[in-house]
Each structure stands twice: as C-alpha cells, then as structure tokens.
Amino acid sequence: MTGEKRRARPALRWAGAVAFLVLLSACAPNAPQDALEPAGPYARQIDSLFNWVFWTAAGVFFLVEGLLVYALWKFRHRPGRPTPVQVHGNPRLEIAWTIAPAALLAAIAVPTVLLIFSLARRPPDAYDIEVVAHQFWWEVRYPRDQVVTANEVHIPVGQPVFVRLTSVDVIHSFWIPRLAGKRDVRPGAVTHLTLQAEQPGVYLGQCAEYCGLSHANMRLRVVAQPPEQFRTWVEQQRAPAAAQPSGAVVAAFQRAGCAGCHTLNGVEGFGAPSVRTSTVGPDLTHFGSRQTLAGATLENTPEQLAAWLRDPQAMKPGNDMVIPRLTEQEVDALVAYLESLK
Numbered sequence: 001m002t003g004e005k006r007r008a009r010p011a012l013r014w015a016g017a018v019a020f021l022v023l024l025s026a027c028a029p030n031a032p033q034d035a036l037e038p039a040g041p042y043a044r045q046i047d048s049l050f051n052w053v054f055w056t057a058a059g060v061f062f063l064v065e066g067l068l069v070y071a072l073w074k075f076r077h078r079p080g081r082p083t084p085v086q087v088h089g090n091p092r093l094e095i096a097w098t099i100a101p102a103a104l105l106a107a108i109a110v111p112t113v114l115l116i117f118s119l120a121r122r123p124p125d126a127y128d129i130e131v132v133a134h135q136f137w138w139e140v141r142y143p144r145d146q147v148v149t150a151n152e153v154h155i156p157v158g159q160p161v162f163v164r165l166t167s168v169d170v171i172h173s174f175w176i177p178r179l180a181g182k183r184d185v186r187p188g189a190v191t192h193l194t195l196q197a198e199q200p201g202v203y204l205g206q207c208a209e210y211c212g213l214s215h216a217n218m219r220l221r222v223v224a225q226p227p228e229q230f231r232t233w234v235e236q237q238r239a240p241a242a243a244q245p246s247g248a249v250v251a252a253f254q255r256a257g258c259a260g261c262h263t264l265n266g267v268e269g270f271g272a273p274s275v276r277t278s279t280v281g282p283d284l285t286h287f288g289s290r291q292t293l294a295g296a297t298l299e300n301t302p303e304q305l306a307a308w309l310r311d312p313q314a315m316k317p318g319n320d321m322v323i324p325r326l327t328e329q330e331v332d333a334l335v336a337y338l339e340s341l342k
C-alpha cells in the first residue's frame with residue numbers, strides 16, 4: 001500500500017462519520033413532516049398511489065439490478081475461460097422488453113393522471129376557506145362566516161374543505177401531511193387543495209417551500225372538530241373582543257404601534273378583520289383562544305407570549321414585528337389582556 005493511500009483511509013472514515021451525523025440530525029420526534037398514517041380520504045388516495053408507484057419502481061429496480069449483478073458475476077473473467085457466445089439481436093426478447101415497460105408505465109400513468117384531475121375538482125359539498133401566506137405566518141379566512149384567524153385552520157370533521165391559497169409576498173407551500181398533498185402558494189395567483197379529516201384532532205403542518213429566514217418557523221395546524229363544535233367555534237370567532245383594554249394596555253398598544261399591523265374587532269384605534277383585505281400581522285380579536293402563537297411555533301402560554309413581546313426577532317428571526325423594547329409592566333399588561341381574549 002502506498003503512503004498516500006494510507007493517509008486517505010482515516011480521512012475517508014471521518015468524512016463517513018460526519019455524513020452519518022448530518023443524516024442523523026434530520027431526525028426529530030413528532031416533527032410535522034414525519035411520515036404518518038393518512039387521516040382522511042384525500043391523503044389516503046395520494047398515499048395509495050404513492051405505494052403503488054413506489055413498490056412497482058422497487059420491483060423494477062431489484063429485477064434490473066439483480067440481472068445485472070448476476071450477469072457480472074456469472075460471466076466474469078476467469079483465466080482459461082473461452083469467450084462467451086456472441087449474440088446479435090433477438091427480436092422476441094426486444095419486443096418483450098419494449099412491451100413490458102410500456103404496459104408498466106401505462107399502469108402508473110393512468111391512475112396518476114386520473115387522481116391529479118380528481119383532486120383538482122372542488123367537491124360539490126365542500127366548505128370553502130381561504131389561506132393567505134405571509135412571511136412567516138398563515139392568515140385563515142372563512143368568507144361564508146366572515147371569520148378571520150391565523151395559523152390554526154379549524155375544520156368540521158367528515159366534510160371536504162376546499163382551500164384557496166395565495167400569498168402576499170413570496171412563494172410558500174401549504175402542507176398538512178396527514179390530510180392532503182402539498183401545494184405551492186404563490187403571490188398573484190390562486191392555487192387550491194381539498195382537506196378532509198375523518199377523526200377529530202390536531203394535524204400539524206409546515207410551510208414546505210423555502211421563503212426566507214424563518215421558513216422553518218412557519219408552521220400551522222389543522223384543528224378538526226365535530227360539526228357542532230366547529231359551529232360553536234365559528235360563532236365565538238365572529239364576536240368582537242371579549243374585553244376592553246385598560247389604560248395601561250392602551251398606552252402599551254400606542255407605544256408599540258400594534259394597530260399599524262394588527263386588527264382587534266371592537267377595540268378603539270384598531271381596525272376590524274376583513275375576509276377581503278390582508279393585514280401585516282395576525283388578527284388579535286380571539287388571540288387567547290389559539291393554541292399557539294408566532295406562526296404556530298410557540299405554545300400560547302403567558303410565559304411564551306411575554307418572551308415573544310420582549311424580543312420577537314430573537315424568537316423568530318426576520319419577521320415583520322419590529323417594536324421598541326417594552327418595559328416589564330407593559331409586557332405584563334399586554335400578556336394579561338391578550339390572553340383574556342378567548
């Protein structure tokens with residue numbers, strides 16, 4: 001062995017170890033992207049098609065590679081072995097290996113194209129919602145019920161929900177893995193997909209298109225509820241703010257300039273949310289009723305909200321919330337008020 005080769009060995013081993021560590025760093029428990037069982041008919045149709053295409057491709061791979069490895073081994077060079085018989089052309093074999101892949105491709109293409117068209121149709125009994133992507137949060141509108149919320153998409157269980165998607169800034173991608181496929185969300189265009197959940201529950205999602213510094217912090221969740229509970233939620237969201245701010249809260253609102261970007265239905269100085277116009281920041285009218293804040297990255301607790309208000313840029317780099325440093329009294333007043341807005 002030459003000296004050069006001997007030196008290359010440990011370097012290779014190190015490179016292998018680093019590559020393995022990088023691979024492991026992609027693992028996370030309960031990440032929104034985890035492969036999970038589909039939880040609705042639309043996700044299930046995509047999952048079935050994926051499995052059919054995947055196992056067909058895997059079969060072809062093992063057949064072709066197996067034959068290749070077999071031929072390499074069987075006909076390898078050995079001293080004294082005569083040259084194998086040389087064959088040129090075999091019409092029957094050639095017809096077979098033209099027809100078989102064509103049939104296989106048709107068996108993949110036909111269900112794929114049919115499903116693409118079927119998923120693109122708006123189901124006639126669908127409930128319609130609109131999702132507007134922002135760097136880095138999701139505005140969710142219910143035009144039929146005049147409700148606007150953020151980062152949490154409430155839907156009724158067992159009913160298809162037709163989601164129209166658009167963006168106010170860059171390209172994002174809407175993805176709730178257990179309920180539907182992935183769809184790009186583009187400025188100046190409307191794309192759509194259909195969600196449907198079979199069981200009540202919370203289904204995690206994530207922006208799936210790199211959109212800036214806090215792309216990884218642009219999450220969302222779908223809360224699927226039995227129809228009566230969903231109606232109760234809608235009624236609650238339609239109501240104006242549950243409480244009026246105290247003088248201390250109003251002063252903090254003014255110093256931080258909250259009304260410039262947020263809406264707060266029924267509170268003086270703030271606009272009301274509208275299903276037709278977007279605001280820079282999420283509507284706050286029922287902030288306390290949400291499970292999360294900051295693009296569904298933080299649990300909605302007084303501690304997390306206080307940390308967020310102290311330094312939004314540290315919690316979520318690159319977001320649009322640029323405010324003066326608040327005093328602890330201001331933070332306390334704002335946290336108490338916002339959390340009371342159920």
Ligand code: CUA
Pocket residue numbers: 133134135136171172173207208209210211212214215216218
């Ligand atoms: Cu929005 Cu990535």
